Amino acid sequence: MGEGNTDAASAEQLAQRYRSLVEHTPDAICVHESGTIVYVNPAMVRLLGARSPEQLLGLSITVFVHPDSVGPMLERIQHLTAEGSASPRTAMDLVRVDGRTVPVETVSVLTVWQDKLAFQVVVHDLSAQRAAEASARRAEAYFTTVVSQLEEGVLVVDRQGRVESLNPAGRRILGIDEADPVLGLHIDEVPLTMIDRDGAPLKSGRHPMAHTLATGEVITQYVFGIERADGQQVWLSCNCRLLNPDSPDSAGVSSFADITAYRASRRQLEYQATHDALTGLANRSLILSQLSTALADEGxxxxxxxxxxxxxGFKAINDTLGHAIGDTVLQIVAQRLQQALRSEDVVGRLGGDEFLVLLAGHPQRADLPALVERLRITMAEPIIASGHRLEVSASIGITELGPHESRTPEAVLHDADLAMYRDKPSAHRELGLGQNRRSNNTHAS
Structure with a gap:
């Protein structure tokens, strides 16, 4: 076989491989010469919705180009003057046989087709991509609408701690006006002060969002307070997580709810459960709890x-003047006890006319008689209630806790009660009135 025949065979094999590639490529390919379609591959037939290539061959290429795209297309190919030159990738719209519009991306190459210059166009269908983009836009719009309607605040912070978004509820809870710019600010620059549960300043580095951004860990129901620019103090419960846990550059999102009213209500319920409704002193339950804690303190x-x-003599006041005046006497006695003792001492009402005092620290044994005498004098001062001038005295029992105390709170209370009974006036004991010393006052907690 001669050299010429060998070259021809090689060229034919190359052409065959090229045709096979073009026929099976997933991208659509067409060739138009002087604006007339002279070749389409199967993918182009499918893209335009034709039954066969013959339905397309011989037609003007502009028949299948959207009117808005015809002008720019013609202008692009006019600049292709050298064989092998190609136009930039360009998005445009084609029109199928059934009239539907198809978004595509095209590249036109000036080439030789059957010994004549023609334009080979590679067409990539963008339908799936556009559908995905539209779906993403719809999802984003839906997400934005939902977040904007939430009663909870939603804050998105980037990796550098800058605010990316804050929904209307978040602005309302944080006291930030809609007109105030906040996007792009570092979290430290947002006009508010964060505080912890005890009211101490909470630096942004200690906020759970900082921990979530640093570690990726999800934080739930973290409670902290803020002091807003308008002076209001608000308590929040927040959750923090990464928007995309699989991305090292993911922003963090925090959802938070205003729990100020709930916190105040709960604190009020806790107070009511542990304090005497009449005097505001600690009630029996709280006193025993405090005493139990003290007994467990080895130090x-x-x-x-x-x-x-x-x-x-309190029972006589109740019986002769009524419970209203008796209540006033108890309230005044409670006030006098609190004023006569230190803030660290605990004063409680066990019930009726019985009170208990837990002295804190290490008072000197020699100081106790003086303290007790001061309390007697304080409570013996006349009380004016509804025009009645009343005088009440007090019996005081003392029991001290040892360094290795083994008694239960109830046992300590019992010993203090016995010591108080021994302190009752001798006339009362002789008449047996001490056994009936507890009044029938019904306002004990």
């Missing part, structure tokens, strides 16, 4: 002395 620094106080 013995919380409570070292317990005073059991009972008002002498």
């Amino acid at each position: 013995g620094t919380l409570v070292t002395t317990v005073l059991f106080i009972d008002l002498d």
Whole structure:
């Protein structure tokens, strides 16, 4: 076989491989010469919705180009003057046989087709991509609409701590006006002060969002407070997580709810459960709890002395003047006890006219008689209630806690009660009135 025949065979093989590639490529390919379609591959037939290539061959290429895209297309190919030159990738719209519009991306190459210059066009269908983009836009719009309607605040912060978005509820909760620019600000620059549960300043580095951004860990129901620019203090419960846990550059999102009213309500319920409704003093439950804590303290620094106080003759006031005046007497006695003792001492009402004092720290044994005498004098001062001038005295029992105390709170209370009973006036004991010292006052907690 001669050299010429060998070259011809090689060229034919190359052409065959090219035709096979063009026929099976997923991208649509057509060739138009002087504007007339002279070749389409199967993918182009499918793209334009034709039954066969013959339905397309011989037609003007502009028949299948959207009118808005015809002018720019013609202008692009006019600049292709050298064989092998190609136009830039361009998005445009084609029109199928059934009239539907198809978004595509095209590249036109000036080439030789059957010994004549022609334009080979590679067409990539963008329908799936556009559908995905439209779906993403719809999802984003839906997400934006939902987030904007939430009662919870939603804050998105980027990796550098800058605010990317804040929904209307978030602005309302944080006290930030719609007109105030906040996007792009670092979280430290947002006009508010964060505080922890105890009211101490909370630096942004200690906020759970900082922890989530640093570690990717999800934080739930973290409670903290903010002092807003308008002076209001608001308590929040927030959750923090990464928007995309699989991305190292993911922003963080925090959802938060205003729990100020709930917190105040809960604190009020806790207060009511542990304090006497009439006097505001600690009730029996809280007193026993405090005493139990003190007994468990091996250092013995919380409570070292317990005073059991009972008002002498209080039952007579209730019986003769009524419970309203009796209540006033109890309230005044409670106030006097609190004023006469230190803030670290605990004053409680056990019930009726019985009070208990837990002395904190290490009072000197020699100081106890003076303290007890001061309390007697304070409570013996006349009380004016509804025009009645009343005088009440108090019996006070003392029991001290040892360094290795083994008694239960109830046992300590019992010992203090016995000590108080021994302190009752001798005339009362001789008449047996001490056994009936507890009044029938019904306002005990």
